[in-house]
Amino acid sequence: MSEPSPKDPAxxxxxxxxxxxxxxxxxxxxxxxxxxxxxxxxxxLVWRRDGTDGVLxxxxxxxSLFGGILxxxxxxxLLGAFISEILPHEKVxxxxxxxxxxxGLLIGTAFGAILPGGPFTAYPVASALLAVGxxxxxxxxxxxSWTLIGYGRAVAWEIPIMGTDFTLWRIVISLPLPxxxxxxxxxxxxxxxxxxxxxxxxx
Amino acid sequence: xxxxxxxxxxxxxSVFGVGLIAFRRGPPVFKASLREGSMDFVNIVPRxxxxxxxxxxxxxxxxxxxxxGWLGPDSGWLGVATAVVAGAATPGGPVIGFSIGxxxxxxxxxxxxxxAYVVAWALFAFQxxxxxEIPFMPARFVxxxxxxxxxxxFVAAAIAMLIGKx
Numbered sequence: 332m333s334e335p336s337p338k339d340p341a342x343x344x345x346x347x348x349x350x351x352x353x354x355x356x357x358x359x360x361x362x363x364x365x366x367x368x369x370x371x372x373x374x375x376l377v378w379r380r381d382g383t384d385g386v387l388x389x390x391x392x393x394x395s396l397f398g399g400i401l402x403x404x405x406x407x408x409l410l411g412a413f414i415s416e417i418l419p420h421e422k423v424x425x426x427x428x429x430x431x432x433x434x435g436l437l438i439g440t441a442f443g444a445i446l447p448g449g450p451f452t453a454y455p456v457a458s459a460l461l462a463v464g465x466x467x468x469x470x471x472x473x474x475x476s477w478t479l480i481g482y483g484r485a486v487a488w489e490i491p492i493m494g495t496d497f498t499l500w501r502i503v504i505s506l507p508l509p510x511x512x513x514x515x516x517x518x519x520x521x522x523x524x525x526x527x528x529x530x531x532x533x534x
Numbered sequence: 535x536x537x538x539x540x541x542x543x544x545x546x547x548s549v550f551g552v553g554l555i556a557f558r559r560g561p562p563v564f565k566a567s568l569r570e571g572s573m574d575f576v577n578i579v580p581r582x583x584x585x586x587x588x589x590x591x592x593x594x595x596x597x598x599x600x601x602x603g604w605l606g607p608d609s610g611w612l613g614v615a616t617a618v619v620a621g622a623a624t625p626g627g628p629v630i631g632f633s634i635g636x637x638x639x640x641x642x643x644x645x646x647x648x649x650a651y652v653v654a655w656a657l658f659a660f661q662x663x664x665x666x667e668i669p670f671m672p673a674r675f676v677x678x679x680x681x682x683x684x685x686x687x688f689v690a691a692a693i694a695m696l697i698g699k700x
Contacts, residue, residue, distance in 0.1 A: 406549050448548075451582075
């Protein structure tokens, strides 16, 4: 995505006055409530089984994990914000929008495969792409590609634990899946929501 | 460890790269996206905290042996379907998911079943969907993506059956 778009330099004032497609910030939603309840019940069960020591042991371990992840979450949020700011809306709609065809799915797949980092990068960036005009199909291709053929998790976890042979073989098997998932997503989306494209056509 | 460091360098290098592009569009653009990104971060931290700190408890009460038991050597499509459910139900992070896959391989689980398990885990492990994907993305997109992804662990298993072992 490091395409500096030399032919339309987008003067600063212009870029600033342009209404930014803001991302939705949900308050504490039902998914948070469900997970909180799940955590509370699990912690209660751990306490009944292992006592206070067991609860504290998991807590300290996960707190240190959380501390390690925080900077990466910040990096992911910044990456998403910068990308949604610098990618021109019309170009993204053309390259990754509903009418982008197989090429759009391939671009989404390539993008997901080269994206560095973990879930803390992939989801903010995917959300930014949706906000600047990518359709569900291309975004699905990107997310599925990141999770199945992206090198981040493979290098950090899968190769050390499952071995190089299995991992490479599994990635080869997964190669066609992001494009297929994106195509299926587009196919279903158009039939579920027959008239969504017109709203996004004006920039 | 070095792999994690490399990924951190790539990650912050990308942030720096796109930040530089934004800066060259003018300081207001740069500041606006910096503010936007920081606000996203502040909003997301409580949910990530809940998820990361809580996931240890969820992982502790779902014993790994139960899940690797589901991946037993019974091959065929029923085994694949079980593997898909097991992948979706696996709590915890990548260490747990891949370890279960490895245990299943070593204890005689079928290769297509283990592939289906790993792919299903990657596509829709419930914990990642709830903790990471839903906080960052529109919920409508997340459910749609998960529904659309359901056939693909089966496709991966079919390809694995066709082309054979690694």
